[in-house]
Amino acid sequence: MLTAPASVFAHAPDAQQIERLDAEIRVHPNDVDLLLRRAGVLKEAGRPEDAARDYEHVLALDPHRVEAHLGQAIVLLDRGDFAAAQHALDACPQGDALLEAQRWKIQSEVFRAQHFYIEAAKALDHSIAINPTPRPEDYNQRADLAMAAGLPEEALAALERGIAQLNGAVALRWRAIDIAIQTQLTQSALVQLDHLEEIMPGSALVCARRGDVFAACGRNLEANAAWTEALARIESTPPSERSPADQSLEERLRRDLAMETQP
Amino acid sequence: MRIIRDVPRRTVTHSPLGKLLLILLFTGIAPASSLAANLTRGPYLQMGKPNGITVRWRTDSSTNSRVQYGLTPGNLDHHVDNSSQTTEHEIAVSGLSSNTLYYYSVGSSSQVLASGVDYKFRTSPPAGTVSPTRIWILGDSGETGQGPIDVRDAYYDYPGSADTDLWIMLGDNAYSTGTDSEYQSVVFSRFNAFLRHCPLWPTRGNHDEMHSGSNNDYYDFFTMPTGGQVGGLPSGSEAYYSFDFSNVHFVCLDSEGSNRTASGPMLSWLELDLDATTRPWIIAFWHHPPYTKGSHDSDDSGDSGGRMRDMRQNALPILEQGGVDLVLSGHSHSYERSMLIDGHYGTSNTFNSSMIEDGGDGDPSGDGAYQKPNSVGAPHKGAVYTVAGSSGETSGGPLNHPVMVTSLNVMGSMVLDVNGPLLNAVFLDSNGNIRDHFQITKGGGTDTPQSFNSPNAGLSLAAPAPNPFSSQTSFNFSLPTAGHVRLVVFDVAGRLVATLADERKSEGRHHVEWNGKDSAGNRIPPGTYFVQLEANGERRTQKVVLMDAARG
Numbered sequence: 092m093l094t095a096p097a098s099v100f101a102h103a104p105d106a107q108q109i110e111r112l113d114a115e116i117r118v119h120p121n122d123v124d125l126l127l128r129r130a131g132v133l134k135e136a137g138r139p140e141d142a143a144r145d146y147e148h149v150l151a152l153d154p155h156r157v158e159a160h161l162g163q164a165i166v167l168l169d170r171g172d173f174a175a176a177q178h179a180l181d182a183c184p185q186g187d188a189l190l191e192a193q194r195w196k197i198q199s200e201v202f203r204a205q206h207f208y209i210e211a212a213k214a215l216d217h218s219i220a221i222n223p224t225p226r227p228e229d230y231n232q233r234a235d236l237a238m239a240a241g242l243p244e245e246a247l248a249a250l251e252r253g254i255a256q257l258n259g260a261v262a263l264r265w266r267a268i269d270i271a272i273q274t275q276l277t278q279s280a281l282v283q284l285d286h287l288e289e290i291m292p293g294s295a296l297v298c299a300r301r302g303d304v305f306a307a308c309g310r311n312l313e314a315n316a317a318w319t320e321a322l323a324r325i326e327s328t329p330p331s332e333r334s335p336a337d338q339s340l341e342e343r344l345r346r347d348l349a350m351e352t353q354p
Numbered sequence: 355m356r357i358i359r360d361v362p363r364r365t366v367t368h369s370p371l372g373k374l375l376l377i378l379l380f381t382g383i384a385p386a387s388s389l390a391a392n393l394t395r396g397p398y399l400q401m402g403k404p405n406g407i408t409v410r411w412r413t414d415s416s417t418n419s420r421v422q423y424g425l426t427p428g429n430l431d432h433h434v435d436n437s438s439q440t441t442e443h444e445i446a447v448s449g450l451s452s453n454t455l456y457y458y459s460v461g462s463s464s465q466v467l468a469s470g471v472d473y474k475f476r477t478s479p480p481a482g483t484v485s486p487t488r489i490w491i492l493g494d495s496g497e498t499g500q501g502p503i504d505v506r507d508a509y510y511d512y513p514g515s516a517d518t519d520l521w522i523m524l525g526d527n528a529y530s531t532g533t534d535s536e537y538q539s540v541v542f543s544r545f546n547a548f549l550r551h552c553p554l555w556p557t558r559g560n561h562d563e564m565h566s567g568s569n570n571d572y573y574d575f576f577t578m579p580t581g582g583q584v585g586g587l588p589s590g591s592e593a594y595y596s597f598d599f600s601n602v603h604f605v606c607l608d609s610e611g612s613n614r615t616a617s618g619p620m621l622s623w624l625e626l627d628l629d630a631t632t633r634p635w636i637i638a639f640w641h642h643p644p645y646t647k648g649s650h651d652s653d654d655s656g657d658s659g660g661r662m663r664d665m666r667q668n669a670l671p672i673l674e675q676g677g678v679d680l681v682l683s684g685h686s687h688s689y690e691r692s693m694l695i696d697g698h699y700g701t702s703n704t705f706n707s708s709m710i711e712d713g714g715d716g717d718p719s720g721d722g723a724y725q726k727p728n729s730v731g732a733p734h735k736g737a738v739y740t741v742a743g744s745s746g747e748t749s750g751g752p753l754n755h756p757v758m759v760t761s762l763n764v765m766g767s768m769v770l771d772v773n774g775p776l777l778n779a780v781f782l783d784s785n786g787n788i789r790d791h792f793q794i795t796k797g798g799g800t801d802t803p804q805s806f807n808s809p810n811a812g813l814s815l816a817a818p819a820p821n822p823f824s825s826q827t828s829f830n831f832s833l834p835t836a837g838h839v840r841l842v843v844f845d846v847a848g849r850l851v852a853t854l855a856d857e858r859k860s861e862g863r864h865h866v867e868w869n870g871k872d873s874a875g876n877r878i879p880p881g882t883y884f885v886q887l888e889a890n891g892e893r894r895t896q897k898v899v900l901m902d903a904a905r906g
Binding site: 128135189256257258259261263265266291330336337339 | 531582589590593613622625626630656676728733
């Protein structure tokens with residue numbers, strides 16, 4: 092297969108890259124790698140229809156090129172043509188694990204866009220299961236789908252799986268606390284906070300969050316105690332060792348505690 | 355961190371003998387370690403920390419893995435094995451002493467593939483202690499041709515490069531799509547000698563694309579601390595992570611492929627991570643610059659899919675609230691460096707004087723170093739933003755972003771030295787010339803705090819007295835054991851000015867005086883200098899200020 096010189100068009104902004112790819116493709120009109128690369132840049136540059144034409148061209152040359160099927164499905168999904176996007180996915184041959192994971196993720200997006208949250212969740216579960224390197228974003232998205240379906244426990248379970256799979260990713264723990272507060276699943280939030288306390292010992296932020304959890308379910312005395320403890324943690328830290336975030340947290344806690352003590 | 359695979363999927367061409375051996379291997383007749391393998395990549399170092407380091411390498415046929423290590427190259431008396439058969443070898447060495455020089459070899463249980471005096475690493479200083487730290491920064495270096503080699507060699511020739519503690523690649527590390535063969539050529543082969551003794555911390559650019567299959571993309575090549583193993587909090591992602599070295603907290607973000615919204619996992623993690631750190635310096639890096647008018651335009655939300663805008667609008671408020679001091683990026687193939695600013699999250703036409711914390715050039719020989727209020731990060735006290743994407747080529751552009759005090763269409767790399775309360779940064783061009791220089795100090799800093807030195811080490815270098823001085827100052831130092839001592843003076847650009855001692859000395863206290871003259875006997879210009887004591891593989895540094903003789 093003919094290929095273009097390695098870095099002729101590598102570094103320019105989108106418009107220049109497209110111009111250079113255009114020139115290369117004029118010389119090598121059937122180079123599917125060049126066409127796929129131009130499609131990617133066109134999509135990035137906000138020209139999805141032109142990208143779709145390149146994907147179609149690739150598929151005419153090589154109907155089994157998985158990346159072209161997937162690219163086409165994304166363009167159709169973004170256009171809101173869900174039936175056509177589904178058709179593109181159905182026509183896509185099986186790729187390797189990463190491409191399969193990507194295919195199921197796009198499938199999940201197609202379902203989600205049509206508000207079929209349960210189906211979207213199942214597709215995303217499958218994507219995560221076969222993906223050699225799932226990311227925090229995947230589990231976060233999975234929790235979003237469960238929440239959209241009105242299933243907070245399932246959202247928390249998805250985040251738990253992510254935390255276990257991804258070395259205790261703290262962003263997923265924090266999200267789980269948010270959901271637990273929102274849905275008053277107090278015990279779940281407290282368990283997550285215990286885990287955070289282990290890796291952020293003495294953190295005023297974690298302690299203050301514990302107060303937020305108690306406050307959300309009306310346990311005001313415990314909330315007050317947790318906020319007071321958080322404030323004490325900040326005050327007992329030498330100023331030179333306080334994190335910048337401690338300063339804004341201190342202001343917030345003083346404000347909250349003042350409100351709590353007002354008659 | 356896709357580590358050792360039992361059966362690599364990469365296709366390997368085997369000789370007839372190799373095929374026979376493979377048949378024997380898979381039929382269980384011959385042990386795998388009896389196969390002679392050749393080293394095809396590395397070794398290279400990852401995830402350096404006070405008590406361990408990760409060593410990786412590639413072989414042309416599958417073997418088990420062994421790293422041998424010890425305190426001298428001739429006595430590698432410890433080893434770590436992995437019995438899995440693989441071509442992609444990754445061994446985490448743990449249980450090491452901090453701030454200690456180790457030598458190592460790589461190979462299998464039956465074969466040493468690489469060893470010698472160049473195969474060495476120094477473990478990081480103990481957590482929470484302060485030690486002079488040298489960092490090398492390359493951006494968009496993945497071009498072929500002579501230019502990037504000149505950039506590399508300029509740094510190799512730069513004072514102190516042999517003692518680089520860590521280096522950072524700012525993305526677009528291998529053009530044009532970051533394939534295995536491209537990485538092999540412009541990263542692993544080009545920097546082979548450096549990779550074997552200095553841990554690399556990379557971020558991903560838009561050209562470090564994902565490739566399907568195994569062992570052939572950015573995330574396969576590198577091992578990142580997804581679980582907070584090197585300090586910082588667990589991100590759960592190889593795309594963004596943090597780590598500590600000495601008194602610096604480093605944050606790597608992913609501007610290319612991760613969710614960049616303020617409520618997404620990456621920036622939620624960032625907020626917690628910054629809350630948890632107590633390191634006084636915070637340096638963040640990623641690929642797409644929040645401010646640039648080089649070959650990319652950060653004002654154009656259509657440029658690079660809006661990634662520059664997203665990082666500026668969403669990541670910067672969190673970083674500045676968290677007390678970030680320096681932000682490093684690439685993408686534009688130029689060097690652009692800002693004044694000390696805070697709170698600029700819009701396009702360049704919204705930049706105004708209220709966002710300027712210090713509008714000077716930060717150059718100690720110009721407007722003076724940028725001052726930040728105390729030794730621990732404080733929110734919204736200003737950060738310096740750099741685009742250092744010209745390590746591979748230059749691509750021009752208007753180079754007129756209003757936050758910048760320096761904008762150059764020049765190839766080069768950045769060199770950072772963090773010494774206690776002082777951060778010294780230079781842009782080194784491909785001819786070895788310093789083209790930009792700035793400093794940030796904390797705590798008002800012309801004094802030299804004791805924290806420049808590791809508090810629990812036997813080797814010590816006391817603060818010079820008098821300091822500042824005009825005619826003569828003296829240095830007192832103490833050696834825990836007898837040995838060869840080197841006491842040298844560098845200028846702020848890292849150039850060697852004078853050698854005050856280079857000889858064997860006995861254990862105990864010593865005293866050396868300096869009259870402010872260079873090695874040729876000429877009086878050097880007034881200014882700030884660094885005195886570095888080196889003995890038994892350890893270093894201690896102090897700052898000294900030479901005043902004009904007439905004022906003394």
